[in-house]
Amino acid sequence: MSNADMTPQQEFLCKEYDLAARLTYHIDELRNRLTSFYLIFAGVGGAGLTIVVKGEQKQLLSDSVLACLFLLIALLGTVIVAILARCRRAQIEHFRIINKIRTYFLDNNYVLWNVVQLSARTLPKPNRGSGTYMWTVLIIIVNSCLVALAVYLLLNPLIVQKGSLWAVLAALCSFAITFLGVDRLYFRLAQPPEEIVYSEQNLPGG
Secondary structure, eight states: OOGGGOOHHHHHHHHHHHHHHHHHHHHHHHHHHHHHHHHHHHHHHHHHHHHHHHSGGGGGSOHHHHHHHHHHHHHHHHHHHHHHHHHHHHHHHHHHHHHHHHHHHHTTOHHHHHHHOOSGGGOOOOOTTSHHHHHHHHHHHHHHHHHHHHHHHHHTTTTGGGOTHHHHHHHHHHHHHHHHHHHHHHHHHHSOOOOOOOBTTBOTTO
């Protein structure tokens, strides 16, 4: 079907399809940039603080100050995870728009559906096996490590008389709690909105 044969509504749907497709690719690029930014930032920040701790300026930063700095970096990572979750939500929503436009044009033509393959049946859902989550879990792991290190730095001086084993155990527990908490936050924010069904009694401007 050429543009000349299309009705205004069909031309509109084609433009909507193109915009939705572009947005999904843009979100992929944004996700990669945000993930790379945070991992580089956390790596450089962590390396810098480690050098300070081992260097002559160690007396300038107490363990509690270092712990707070690590927690600030982890907080930034949590914010980025929330942004990535919302981006995934928007991406899945636009996948749904694309599929509906495909359904409008392909209708019951199963030959074309077998060619396209992608449909409402293949609409992705946030899950731990997706490539998108694999990118996000890198940030979650780094976050959890930073929180665990902060907890160790805070507790080790307080329980030194009992040995550092208690501080290590507390750090491991904080790693697990942080990982599970941020993981749950991601899936809560990444869930796409419920599909709206319009009718004569339920119009957008009604």
